[in-house]
Amino acid sequence: MTAPHDAPNANELLEAVREWIDRELIPGTEGRLRFHARVAANVLGIVEREIELGPGQAAAHEARLARLGVGSDAELAAAIRRRDFDDRADELRALLLESVLDKLAVANPRYVTGAG
Numbered sequence: 001m002t003a004p005h006d007a008p009n010a011n012e013l014l015e016a017v018r019e020w021i022d023r024e025l026i027p028g029t030e031g032r033l034r035f036h037a038r039v040a041a042n043v044l045g046i047v048e049r050e051i052e053l054g055p056g057q058a059a060a061h062e063a064r065l066a067r068l069g070v071g072s073d074a075e076l077a078a079a080i081r082r083r084d085f086d087d088r089a090d091e092l093r094a095l096l097l098e099s100v101l102d103k104l105a106v107a108n109p110r111y112v113t114g115a116g
Contacts, residue, residue, distance in 0.1 A: 011048055011051050011052060017044055018041050018044035021041040021044070026038060042108075046107060050106050053106055064098060067095065068085070068092065
């Protein structure tokens with residue numbers, strides 16, 4: 001982030017809260033509260049990744065749509081339903097896979113890397 005905001009920035013604040021939940025709150029709780037603390041930590045992690053990766057992913061997504069000759073996800077879905085890409089199925093699958101991997105990188109990067 002830039003002016004007028006000083007340090008810490010939004011990502012640093014999210015990280016600090018998420019780390020506090022992971023290191024301090026979760027180990028000292030159990031049951032329902034522990035579950036909800038884990039959910040909160042996961043949500044904060046998703047928001048962190050979306051802030052960090054989102055602009056680049058949005059640009060890449062727009063470029064993928066342009067390569068397919070559509071301007072939006074709705075147009076892409078309509079073109080798929082019309083079978084407009086039957087002759088470009090391999091290209092379509094590759095581009096859709098890139099989009100899915102971007103979504104997973106935000107939702108839970110371990111799904112992409114196989115770690116954890």
